[in-house]
Amino acid sequence: MxxxxxxxxxxxxxxxxxxxxxxxxxxxxxxxxxxxxxxxxxxxxxxxxxxxxxxxxxxxxxxxxxxxxxxxxxxxxxxxxxxxxxxxxxxxxxxxxxxxxxxxxxxxxxxxxxxxxxxxxxxxxxxxxxxxxxxxxxxxxxxxNGEPTAAPAREPGWPAPISSLLPPADEAVTAEHLRERLAEVRRYPVELLPYDGSGSGGRIEIRRLLLDAERTTALREFARAAGVSAHGLISAALLSVARARFDGDAPRVLGCLSPVDLRSRLVPPVPHTEMVAAVATHLHALPVAANPDPVALAREVTAHLRGAIARGEHLHDMRITPEVMRNPALQTATVIATNMGAVPGPRLPAGLELTDVRLVPGREHYFPQAGRSPLMACVVSFDGRLAVELPHHTACFSARFMRAFRDDLRSALLSLSAPNQLPA
Structure with missing residues (x-):
């Protein structure tokens, strides 16, 4: 089978x-x-x-x-x-x-x-x-609890390939979207963060930023009052902290890669319980000043992503996925922000206390010889607490670099969730 x-x-x-x-x-x-x-x-x-x-x-x-x-x-x-x-x-x-x-x-x-x-x-x-x-x-x-569980009545079938569930599209329109995307990434190549690691050996490690429920709520309320998404606000903070790792005062073209959940946009819709990869990506390349206004940056990130979704660009991006292997720049970004939003944690039986729950992205291959790469941030709020997981390979980014990045990101997010920070 x-x-x-x-x-x-x-x-x-x-x-x-x-x-x-x-x-x-x-x-x-x-x-x-x-x-x-x-x-x-x-x-x-x-x-x-x-x-x-x-x-x-x-x-x-x-x-x-x-x-x-x-x-x-x-x-x-x-x-x-x-x-x-x-x-x-x-x-x-x-x-x-x-x-x-x-x-x-x-x-x-x-x-x-x-x-x-x-x-x-x-x-x-x-x-x-x-x-x-x-x-x-x-x-x-x-x-x-001794509750009855039943095996499936029949052998479950394979889930439908996500590519087959995309709404119908004109091939000429998709081809034009690919031409526009290729022209865009060539016109605005994004800068990647240079490595500072050992360049050999090493292992995957995680630097984690965790906010309590009160600070998480304050951050979301700040985003709402500013008219931006929480994802846009966090992405802006990531871009700001990344920009501080580049020298000079002139704006640098940085890229933010955001996920777009396709499940509700497929035909028919696919529930979260279906074990398939049903996510598209959205790349936004933009000039970032040396000391950017975080709210203005968040508004730009939010508007760009919302506009792309309204135009259906995420569906075209899914259709041109085969081109990514030939043109990696289509998904090359300075920061990758995989935001899962607010989700429930596991429900445990009586007698067990939940002390922590995490979702961390991992990879098998890292290439320290490349000298630079995007920085990954997995953002998720389990039971009202925001976590940003920053995986890295120590042959590429050192523990010292990642600790400083995490700490600067924490400071940026806390400053946005403090009272009286919203500009008029």
Whole structure:
């Protein structure tokens, strides 16, 4: 049983990117029941129990044998589990999902645990990744409570390729969109952040910015009062902090790559529970002054993204995805802001306390020899707390560079959420 990858899915085969979700809890966990919950969720989605195989000139999903399916791994060592999983690849040809439960060795009522789930981006996006994590905990809660769970009545079929669900379009219009996009990226090439890392060896690390519920609410209220989206405000802060890493007083052309959730815009709409990558990207290149007005910058970012969506450009960008491999500049940005918005955290059974939940993007390949690259920021608010995860490879960006970037970003966001900061 196979299904060919569509152009959007095929792009991730070369990129080797993945979503790494983690949920940290305190209390007693029944590892056998959690393993069963994970197995049942995997069984309901063919893409989660598949591998990527060659298929003519392209690739296809092929189901794993029963003995090859992803199973829950159990280990000790809560403190190192997240970093270990982040640095453990999901190679092409192997399972597309891996789950690990790490626990404290001590047996106590307040024992710590962390469940880390890594999923290949060819079969998942941020929203479906969160839905999958929550589904595992929902199933575990039901099993703990003795609620009945039922296997699918029949073998689930492959989800439809996202490319096949795009609204009809005139090929000439799409071709003209591609010509305009290529002309734009050639006319306004964006600058990338230069590396300061060791250039060899190293590992993937994360610098994290976390705001409490009060500061998160203040930031969102500030954005609303300024007439901008929270995404626009955070993107403006990212661009401002990135601009400070370039010298000179003249404006520098920087680029912001934003995700556009396609699920509600497909025919028919696709729910977040469908395990597919249903996201387009929007690149906005713009001159950024040495000391930009963050609100004015946020208004420009917000208006540009909203205008592009209103014109349907995100659908054309999805249709020209095959061109990205030949023209990487179509998706080359100074900062990548993957904003998931406000989402619910997992619901746990009685006796377990949720202490943290995270979504972090990861990659298998980094190229320190390139000398520069975009900087990734994964923005998500779990249960009202804003987090910005900044993954990086230490051979490219040093820990010192990323700590300073994170700290400057925090200062920028806190200054925007402080009272009386909105200009007249």
């Amino acid at each position: 196979r299904r060919a990858l569509c152009p959007v899915e095929a792009l991730y085969v070369g990129q080797r990117s993945r979503a790494v979700l983690s949920c940290e809890v305190r209390g007693r966990i029944d590892a056998a029941l959690l393993a069963r919950a994970f197995d049942e969720v995997i069984a309901e989605h063919p893409t989660l129990r598949a591998r990527i195989v060659p298929d003519g000139a392209g690739h296809a999903f092929a189901l794993l044998g029963a003995e090859e399916r992803p199973r829950l791994n159990v280990r000790t060592g809560v403190d190192t589990a997240h970093g270990d999983e982040l640095n453990d690849p999901l190679p092409v040809g192997g399972p597309l999902v891996r789950a690990t439960l790490a626990s404290d060795p001590a047996e106590s009522a307040q024992q710590r645990h962390i469940l880390v789930i890594s999923v290949d981006h060819a079969v998942i996006d941020g929203h479906s990744a969160i839905a999958m994590q929550n589904a595992v905990w929902d199933r575990y809660r039901a099993l703990v």
